Amino acid sequence: MAKILSVVSRAGVARIVDPVAAALLRAGVTPNVVTVAGTVGVLVGAFGFATRGYLFAALVIITLSCFTDLIDGSMARQRGITNKFGALLDSSMDRIADGAIFASVAYYYASGHELRPVAAALLCLITGQVVSYVKARAEGLGFTCNVGIIERAERLIGIGIGGLLWKFGVPYGLESVMWLLAALSIVTIAQRIGTVYRQAHASGRPSEQVDAR
Numbered sequence: 071m072a073k074i075l076s077v078v079s080r081a082g083v084a085r086i087v088d089p090v091a092a093a094l095l096r097a098g099v100t101p102n103v104v105t106v107a108g109t110v111g112v113l114v115g116a117f118g119f120a121t122r123g124y125l126f127a128a129l130v131i132i133t134l135s136c137f138t139d140l141i142d143g144s145m146a147r148q149r150g151i152t153n154k155f156g157a158l159l160d161s162s163m164d165r166i167a168d169g170a171i172f173a174s175v176a177y178y179y180a181s182g183h184e185l186r187p188v189a190a191a192l193l194c195l196i197t198g199q200v201v202s203y204v205k206a207r208a209e210g211l212g213f214t215c216n217v218g219i220i221e222r223a224e225r226l227i228g229i230g231i232g233g234l235l236w237k238f239g240v241p242y243g244l245e246s247v248m249w250l251l252a253a254l255s256i257v258t259i260a261q262r263i264g265t266v267y268r269q270a271h272a273s274g275r276p277s278e279q280v281d282a283r
Contacts, residue, residue: 084144087137091144101142101151105160108138112167116174123178125244129233132171136226139164161206164222168198171229175248190248197255198225204262213266218258225251 094104115131139160146156176191201218208215220228228251235243 087140087144088148091141091148094141095145095148099145101145101149101153102156102159104138104142104145105156105163108135108142109163109167111135111138113170116170120171120174121177121181125175125178125233126237128174129230129237133230136167161202165199165202168202168222168225169195171226172198172248175229175244187245187248190245190252193252194225194229194248194255197252197259198222201255201258201262204259204266208262208266211266213269215262215265217261217265219261220251220254220258225255 112132112135115128115135118128119125119131120128142156142160146153172191172195176188176195179185179187179191201220202222205215205218228247232244232247235247
């Protein structure tokens with residue numbers, strides 16, 4: 071998980087998550103099933119509730135669904151699984167879930183013809199995907215890219231805080247949070263590209279061209 075969860079007592083979280091993961095394993099449920107189920111839950115919360123203006127209900131459903139990210143990881147550890155397909159599936163489902171969250175918020179505001187928060191939500195959607203892509207692409211090319219002031223967990227926590235501000239009627243609360251997330255994501259993209267640029271020059275590979283297709 072992203073760095074914020076490292077700071078917030080992993081041991082305490084594990085005491086809750088590990089028994090649930092063990093019970094699912096005993097029931098014959100696989101980590102991949104939990105991964106997909108969590109994404110389905112996010113999609114239900116995003117498109118079934120957020121797009122209709124039930125942002126607080128969507129927040130609750132999405133938060134509970136995101137806990138599957140912890141549960142499937144615990145299940146894999148308890149089974150001693152190192153599965154590259156599982157890692158790929160988990161990352162792919164994360165991208166779908168993140169896109170759904172911000173797309174549903176954009177849709178909600180667009181339905182009320184509020185264009186400024188629509189722009190903020192769409193910018194969060196785009197920059198969040200690029201943040202993850204830059205790291206994955208860099209690591210695929212043999213670089214390390216463990217930098218950045220904001221990652222997936224921070225984006226989810228941020229949008230959750232924004233949802234609570236909206237629920238309690240704080241003017242421009244959710245919109246302000248989204249602009250902040252977008253700005254921090256842009257900084258993170260710059261940090262990661264800069265880190266790879268320095269590594270490429272240090273290794274004598276600054277001019278290599280690699281087809282991204």
